[in-house]
Amino acid sequence: MCKALMTAIAIVTLGACASVRPVSPERLRASEQAVQNATSTGADRDPDGAKYLATARSQLAEGKKLSGSGEPARAEKVLERAEVDARLASAVARENASKADLKQTAEMLKQLQ
Amino acid sequence: MKTRLIPGILLGACAAGCVAERPKELVDAHATYNRVAAGPTATVNPSGLADAKAELDRADKSYEDHKYMQNRDTDFTRDEGYIAMRKAQLAEAEANAMLASREKARLDRDLQAALLRQQAKPAVKADDAAQRLGNMGPVRQDERGTILTLAGSIVFATGQYKLRNESLPKLNQIAVALKDLNGRTFLVEGYTDSTGSDATNLQLSKKRASAVREYLIRQGVPADQIKAKGNGKDRPVASNDTPEGRAENRRVEIIVQPRPS
Numbered sequence: 001m002c003k004a005l006m007t008a009i010a011i012v013t014l015g016a017c018a019s020v021r022p023v024s025p026e027r028l029r030a031s032e033q034a035v036q037n038a039t040s041t042g043a044d045r046d047p048d049g050a051k052y053l054a055t056a057r058s059q060l061a062e063g064k065k066l067s068g069s070g071e072p073a074r075a076e077k078v079l080e081r082a083e084v085d086a087r088l089a090s091a092v093a094r095e096n097a098s099k100a101d102l103k104q105t106a107e108m109l110k111q112l113q
Numbered sequence: 114m115k116t117r118l119i120p121g122i123l124l125g126a127c128a129a130g131c132v133a134e135r136p137k138e139l140v141d142a143h144a145t146y147n148r149v150a151a152g153p154t155a156t157v158n159p160s161g162l163a164d165a166k167a168e169l170d171r172a173d174k175s176y177e178d179h180k181y182m183q184n185r186d187t188d189f190t191r192d193e194g195y196i197a198m199r200k201a202q203l204a205e206a207e208a209n210a211m212l213a214s215r216e217k218a219r220l221d222r223d224l225q226a227a228l229l230r231q232q233a234k235p236a237v238k239a240d241d242a243a244q245r246l247g248n249m250g251p252v253r254q255d256e257r258g259t260i261l262t263l264a265g266s267i268v269f270a271t272g273q274y275k276l277r278n279e280s281l282p283k284l285n286q287i288a289v290a291l292k293d294l295n296g297r298t299f300l301v302e303g304y305t306d307s308t309g310s311d312a313t314n315l316q317l318s319k320k321r322a323s324a325v326r327e328y329l330i331r332q333g334v335p336a337d338q339i340k341a342k343g344n345g346k347d348r349p350v351a352s353n354d355t356p357e358g359r360a361e362n363r364r365v366e367i368i369v370q371p372r373p374s
Contacts, residue, residue: 042308046356077192084199091206093356098213100356101266105220108264111250112227 023067023075031060031079034086041090049093056085133180136187138194139172146201154208161204168197217266221279224267228282246369249286257300258370261287262350265305265321265363274320276328284325287367288332291339299339300368301326306359307346319343325365 022028035056043049063079066072146169149155154162172193179190246252246261253260268280276284291299303318303325319342326341351358 045306045308045353045359047354074188077189077196081192081195081199084196084203088199088203088206091203091210095206095210095213096356097360098210098217100360102213102217102220103357104264104266104360105217105224108250108267109220109224109227112224112231 023063023072023079027076027079028064028067031056031063031083031086034083034090035060038086038089038093041093043086043089043093046089046093046096048096049089052085052089052092056082056089059085133176133182133187135176136191136194138191138198139176140194142169142172142194142198142201145198149201149205152205152208153212154205157211158204158208161207162201165197165200165204168193168200172197221267221277225279225282228286231286246287246290246367249283249290258368261367261369263325263365263367264360265365266360268325268365269321272317274317274324276324281328284328285332288329288334291329291334291367291369292332294369297338297372298370299329299334300370301329301339301341302366302368303341303343304348304362304364304366305346306362307349307353308359311345315343315345317343318345321365325367 035053038044038049038053038056043053059078059082063075063082066075066078146165149165150162172190175190175193179187246259249261251262253262263280263283267283268276270277291297301322303320303322305314305318307314322341322343326339329339330336346353346362349358349362350364351361353359353362
């Protein structure tokens with residue numbers, strides 16, 4: 001009787017633990033890394049980059065919150081959104097910088113011709 | 114796409130409310146993907162586009178699998194649609210950056226050729242520093258002297274301080290002009306944009322200014338007449354809030370200092 005009760009308690013406890021299981025560390029790390037990369041490469045300095053990076057940061061925070069409140073499946077998706085937003089922030093900033101460099105070279109060439 | 118929609122529309126008509134509507138994120142993702150796939154990204158960045166397609170297929174499957182469920186949670190389909198759209202935009206931005214870099218590399222070659230042609234022309238003898246240097250790029254005057262500005266992107270690769278080969282013909286010309294200016298002193302100043310830490314910027318601008326100074330000395334400019342200085346992000350010449358402005362701020366200035374009075 002006592003043993004059965006203990007088992008029941010153990011199962012309930014385990015079940016409760018499972019429901020607050022956080023997201024996988026890899027998922028969290030990938031999203032954090034993408035935001036960090038975009039920040040350190042200066043995506044914030046680009047108006048388009050800054051917009052996507054702001055969204056990425058708020059989704060990273062939202063994903064962490066969901067992960068802590070027992071919604072790991074949904075948290076994974078929100079964190080994935082954060083990662084793609086951060087990667088887009090970096091890519092767009094790079095795109096705009098490359099275009100600006102190109103424009104500058106074209107102008108210099110024009111001056112010489 | 115159309116063939117999938119038709120049964121959806123029919124079912125919707127037969128039993129209104131039974132079929133979940135395609136979420137806006139998924140509709141947007143399809144529109145973005147189709148636009149990107151029709152452009153140069155398909156040839157320039159096929160792997161990025163394939164990533165976006167795989168994500169879009171996943172989102173479509175998520176929608177198809179759940180559309181008949183009552184009170185279903187649409188968040189996942191929305192998330193997958195959102196991610197698919199972002200991946201299509203990502204593929205496009207990467208492709209555009211690649212295209213711009215390729216085009217710049219092509220123009221750099223033209224630039225080098227144009228500079229070599231200019232170098233071959235007989236030099237105009239003139240004492241005036243502004244006139245001599247004015248043939249080589251934008252020149253301005255302030256209390257520091259006559260200032261010739263060299264675009265950072267032409268002299269150096271991003272984040273580096275080794276001189277790019279493309280810039281050497283121009284620096285050779287500048288060295289000839291400076292050597293002709295007997296008795297004058299010169300200052301090479303490096304500048305960066307405001308991206309990144311002050312310490313890194315200062316260090317990079319110093320190394321860049323020194324690299325230009327050393328090259329000019331190797332071309333015969335007397336070492337005791339030329340100094341180098343790094344100024345980091347100071348004295349911006351344009352706004353650091355736009356990519357064009359930041360490109361203008363990444364620069365090296367060669368200053369012909371006023372004659373001591």
